[in-house]
Amino acid sequence: MASLSTPLLGGAIHERGVVKLIMQDEEFNYLSQLAFRESGIVINESKRDMLYGRVMKRIRSLKLNGFTAYCQLLQDSYTGELSAFINAITTNLTAFFREEYHFNFLQKVALAHFKHHNQDKRLRLWSAGCSTGQEPYSIAMSVQGQLPDWDVKILATDLDSDVLWCAHQGHYDDLTGIPQHYRTQYCANECHQHGYLIGDDIKQVIAFKQLNLLSRWPMKGQFDVIFCRNVLIYFDNETKQKLIQRFYAQLKPGGYLFLGHSESLQSLNTKFRLVGQTIYQR
Ligand SMILES: C[S@@+](CC[C@H](N)C(=O)[O-])C[C@H]1O[C@@H](n2cnc3c(N)ncnc32)[C@H](O)[C@@H]1O
Incomplete structure (x- = not known):
């Protein structure tokens, strides 16, 4: 210290x-x-x-x-x-389906790519800096139902233990941003107090864990998709450069990295290819 x-x-x-x-x-x-x-x-x-x-x-x-x-x-x-x-x-601002075009890309382009390439019918996604959970729940709603019989798992991590606790509860007062058909399907369990609970079919695909992005990452396997949005903006260039290299190594070839709307890899040295609005492919 x-x-x-x-x-x-x-x-x-x-x-x-x-x-x-x-x-x-x-x-x-x-x-x-x-x-x-x-x-x-x-x-x-x-x-x-x-x-x-x-x-x-x-x-x-x-x-x-x-x-x-x-x-x-x-x-x-x-x-x-x-x-x-x-x-x-930590600044924990987040929202359901924030930067909606990312979820459209995930569903229409990325899932089509994985349906073609992942013969083992396995999909691994990581929401790095997941805050109070709206991001991983939005990812889960986008993927759920699109890949019947697939083994889909989402890792959702954050440094902040308070927000992780909220994320894990999956209890929200406000569902703004969630399209109506997903609300009916996945958030219908109105609590006896106030607000809404995310349904178990969505919760069960997500594992919430505390992880400092600066420390060692315990995950053994590589991911198909990494969301790390609105996190890098708090770091200096040296930290961003190191993290981007680590994300590259942690993604499978052909895997996608989603960054926040104001984050770009332009000033960094990387082999990622830009394939959409702040969306990169290994
Ligand atoms: C602004 S929120 C972004 C939430 C979500 N990704 C989104 O875009 O809506 C940034 C999150 O990054 C987390 N964070 C900041 N530094 C971190 C670090 N070193 N390791 C892991 N998470 C970190 C914060 O705790 C916070 O929850």
Whole structure:
């Protein structure tokens, strides 16, 4: 764990009668370096307010008196605060069928390719950075019913343990984005409380696991499809380059990589071929 070279000067100012805690530069540097080392997420000066707001929530819920105390807590590894800190700094925005053209491509082009090439009738997909689960559930709904008698499995991973718990529950208040025919087919189990549960026939093809993309990947086999959308944008070029090489190795020849709408491989050194809108093929 990164260490603080000098004792931190915690502090607070009074603003119109309200006490506002101050995050000193040294504390900002410590927290942003820790975030980078543990998750690859780059928090530069332009994201200082974002970091402040998210760490403040931790400080309030732990009833600490400032950033100095919070940094000190992070240094005491036995407290387990590191994982709560990482959960706090991840951005988990997602939606069902986000970037719908990816799911159209998956159904119309990619599945046609695999029907032709996968003689073993086996399909392996990975949603890397799956957040609260809307992405892997959208993938599962797109594939389910298209490949009768096939062995289809989806691995859905994220670094953030809180979002993974939500994903695993498959309980949503809002089904916006899910086409009506899928809602009727796969989300009809309205809960006794509020919201909807994703049906077991969809849930059973997905395995949710915690995985830091920066660490060793335990998966032995290669994938036919990898979705890693809206994750690389948080990383620097060096991390992106390494990850893209690892995704290439983890995909079968002919396999597809789906990136987010603002992510491209243009500035990176890669053998991937562009075959659609932010869709690449090995
Ligand atoms: C903006 S969400 C994208 C969710 C989904 N892929 C989508 O496009 O809708 C980014 C996700 O990446 C995860 N993430 C960030 N850094 C990660 C890392 N080093 N390893 C694994 N997941 C990470 C975050 O926890 C977050 O849930």
